[in-house]
Amino acid sequence: MRLRSCWIGVSAVALWSAGGAAAQTPPADPGASTEQAESSAPEQGEIIVTARRRNENLQTTPLSGSVLSGTDLANKGVANVDALQFASPSIVVNNFGQGIDFNVRGIGKGEHNTQTATGVITYRDGVPTFPGYFQQEPYYDVANIQVLRGPQGTIVGQNATGGAVFVNSNxxxxxxxxxGYVQASVGNYSELGAQGAVNIPVNDTLAARAAIYGLRRDGFYDITGPNGTDYTGNNGDQRHLAGRFSLLWKPTSQLSILSKTDVDYLDMGAYVASPYQNYRPVGVPALTQYSDLFDVSLNAPQEARDKFWRTILRINYEFDGGLQLRSVSGYSWGNTKYRADLDGTARLTPATADRTFFDSVDERQFSQELTLISPDTSRVSYLAGVFGIWNKYEFLSPFQFVSDNSSAPGPASEYRLQGTNPNRSLAAFGQLGFAITPALKAEVGGRYTASRSINDIQILQFGTPLNADQKTTSDNFSYKASLGWEANRNHYLYAFVATGFKPGGLNPPVGIPAPDFFREETVTSYEAGWKGSFANRRIRTTISGFYNSYDDFQVIIANPALPVFGLQINVPGTTKIYGFEAEVQAQFGRLNLDAGINVLHSEIGRFFAVDQRGTLSLTPCDPTTGPASATCRNLTGNDQTYAPNFTFNAGASYEIDLGGGATLTPRANFGHVGKQWATLFANPTRGDRLEDRNILNAQIAFTKGSVTVTGYANNLTNQHYPGALNSNLYFAGPPRQYGVKLLKAF
Incomplete structure (x- = not known):
C-alpha cells in the first residue's frame, strides 16, 4: 500500500500543549486573531466570536454557531472544507471537482454554476472569498473557523440566506x-506533506508572520483505457504549494494595520468521476456493469488546476472613548482550469458518445467594508457601515470554454463560450442594541442591498454564432430583531426574527433567444434557543429551533447531457426548511467530549419542471401551472437537494500522563451525514439518492516538550460513498487515509 499523510493547519502553541487545550481557550501566542490577542483572556467555558466585528462570548450572543480552533481542526482530522461536514452539525459539503458548494441547514448551492450567488458566504481573514471556484484552498496555520447558521449579513459583510463561515489564520x-512550528508528514497513497510558520518580531510596533504549505499525493483511482488498456491521463495526483505573509503594525495604541497575502498553486490532477449506473449502494443488487467508485474507465484526458492570490488590508482606529472605525479591504485574482471525460466511460456507444469538457476561467474580486463600531460599555450600542463587492468572471478567448457532445469533435457538436460576467453588490447596514436591564438586551439591525449582473458573452452554439448582452438588477432591505436574556451566569435564552436575500442573476446564454434572468431569493427566519453551562462551566450546551420560509426560492433544472444548458428558475410557491440543533462540549480534567446533532425538514414550494434525463418532452410545462404529466413533474413538497434530514457528530479524547513531561492522547471523532437527494426530481433509479456517510477518524499523539508525533487514520472504516452527483456522474468522497506526522514547536 502506498503511503499517505494528512497535513493539518494548527497553531504551534496549540499543539505544543498536546491537545489538552479546549476550544474555548484561545492560545495567548500564535493561534489567536488580532481581536482575540488584544482582548482580555476569556473565562473558562467561554468561546469568543469576532464575526460580528466585536469580541463576543458565543454563549451570550443571539445567534447559532460553532467555533473550531486550530487545535480542534487537528484533533478532528479537518484538513480542508470537505472534512468540515463531519466535525460540526448542519453542514453538508458537495464536492464535484471544480465546484465545492457549502450548505448549512440545507441552504447554499444545490448544484454548481457561476451565475448563482451562494447562500453561504465563506470569508478568509474577514473578506469574502470567490463564490464560484477555488474552494480547495487548504487549512494551514489556522487560528479558528467560525460557522454561523441561519441568515447572515444583515450587520456586516455580504448578505446570505443560509449562513456564513469565517476562516481566520494566525x-x-x-x-x-x-x-512558530514546522511539521512533516508521510502516509499512504505516497503522500508527503510539510508546513510551517514563524512569528517575526521586527520592533516594538511591527511584527510579521510567514507560513508555507506543501503537499504531494498520488490519486485514489485505478483508471483503465478502452478495452482495459493503460490510461495515460492523470488519475488525480495532488501537487499543492501555498504560502501566506502577514504584517501587523501598531504605531500607536489606537491604530492597528494588518495585511495578509496568500498565494496558492493547487494542482488536483483530475476530478475523476464515473456514471452513477456503475455504482452499487449497500443492499442493492449488483448491475452487470458494477464497479467500485475508484475503479474507472476513461478515454479522454483530464486536468484540474487552480492558481490564485488574495491580499487583505484591515485598518482599525479607536477614538478616545472607545468608538472604533474599521476598514476591511480584499482583492483576489485566480485562474481555474478543468478538463474532463464528461461521459465518465471509455465505451463509445450512441448513448454515451464521447462527451468532453474544458474550461479556463479567470476570476477577479474586490470587496470593501467600512464600519463604525461603538464601545460595549454603555447601555446603548450601535454599529453602522457600508459594503461593496465587485466580482468578474472572464471566460477566456479564443473560446476556452468548450462542451463537446460527440465522438467526432467539431463545431456541429460543440458549445463554445467566451466573454465576461461582471457582478456587483452595494450595501448600507446598521444595528442598534439596547440593554433593557443588565440581563436583558434587545438588538435590531437593517441592511439595504442593490445588486447587478451583466452578461457580455459570445457563443458558438453547435456552429451558430450568438451574442448575449444582458443585464439584471435586484435590491432588498433585510432586517434582524433579537432579544437575549442572561437568566444567570450559566443560562442564556434568545429569540430572533431575521430576513435574508440572495440576488437574482442571468442564466447561461443558451438557445435562441437566451433564457430569461431569475429573480432574487428572500427568506424570513424565526429562531429561538437556549445556551447553558454546568459543572463550573466544564459542560457547555446549546439547543435551538428554527423555521425558514423562502419566497422565489432559486433552483437549478439541470440538463446532464448538456450541463451548460441547465437553467436557474424561481419556485413560485413558498419553500419551507425547519428543524432543530443541539451541541454539547465537556471537559473533565484530561477527558474532552463533544457532540452535535441536526434534525431537518425541507419542502419545496409548488412548481413543475421537466426532468431532462428522461424522454424528450415537446409539451408545455409551466413552472407555475404545469400541467402535471409523465414528463412535466409536480415537484411540490420534495426535499431540497443536499439537505439530509439528520446529521450527527461526536468526539472524545483523553490525555494520559506518562511521567517525565510526556503525554499520550488517543482521540476518536465520528461524523454522520444522512441520506440526501442530489436532484429535486428525487429519482433513485437515476442515482439521485445519496447514501449515508459514516466517517470515523482516529488519532494517537505522543508529546514531550515541544515535539508531537501523531499517528492517524481518517475514514477508518474505508467507506466508499458518492460525495455528489453532477452530469450523471458520481464524484467519490475520499477513502481511508492514514499516516504519521511529526511536529516541532519553537
Missing part, C-alpha cells in the same frame, strides 16, 4: 518573539 504577534 496573525503576527507584536512582542511575541520568534515562535
Amino acid at each position: 496573525d503576527p504577534i507584536i512582542g511575541g518573539g520568534y515562535k
